[in-house]
Amino acid sequence: MAGDGEDGGPTAGAGHDGPDDTVLAAGCVLWRRPREGAGGPEICLVHRPKYDDWSHPKGKLKRAEDTLAGALREVYEETGHHCAPGARLGTVRYLAQGRPKLVSYWAAEATDGAFTPNTEVDRIVWLAPAAARERLTQPRDRVLVDALLDALHAT
Numbered sequence: 001m002a003g004d005g006e007d008g009g010p011t012a013g014a015g016h017d018g019p020d021d022t023v024l025a026a027g028c029v030l031w032r033r034p035r036e037g038a039g040g041p042e043i044c045l046v047h048r049p050k051y052d053d054w055s056h057p058k059g060k061l062k063r064a065e066d067t068l069a070g071a072l073r074e075v076y077e078e079t080g081h082h083c084a085p086g087a088r089l090g091t092v093r094y095l096a097q098g099r100p101k102l103v104s105y106w107a108a109e110a111t112d113g114a115f116t117p118n119t120e121v122d123r124i125v126w127l128a129p130a131a132a133r134e135r136l137t138q139p140r141d142r143v144l145v146d147a148l149l150d151a152l153h154a155t
Helices: 067-079 129-135 139-154
Strands: 023-032 042-048 053-055 058-060 081-096 099-113 123-127
Touching (some): 042 129, 058 067, 081 139, 099 139, 123 129, 129 139
Antiparallel strands (some): 042 053, 081 099
């Protein structure tokens, strides 16, 4: 998640601003099929030690970067997993340190990869949707779990 801080401020080489100084970012609700037996999807959440929070993988877009490409890059950087993008899940808007932030999200199925802890993300967890909803720090991220489930049921 190069350069993505909750402060929403500019960082060297990361992120860019949209109209009206909005910080543009993108991410995915990363999911996988259950490892054993039947059941619903497992959702990946990332823990950021700087903020001591749990969220979906996301981060600021690089200048002129395509939104979906940025979302997939952030998933890989934060989780070590490649993924296949699916339905667009919507956009979350909020203020971060007084600046508007706009984060576009997609559903994305994990295909392969392995997590390695780093300074930005020190842990990931794979949880059932109800447990993921409870673990997420920000209420605005919880609606994305429902959006993912709706998208998966529509296919």
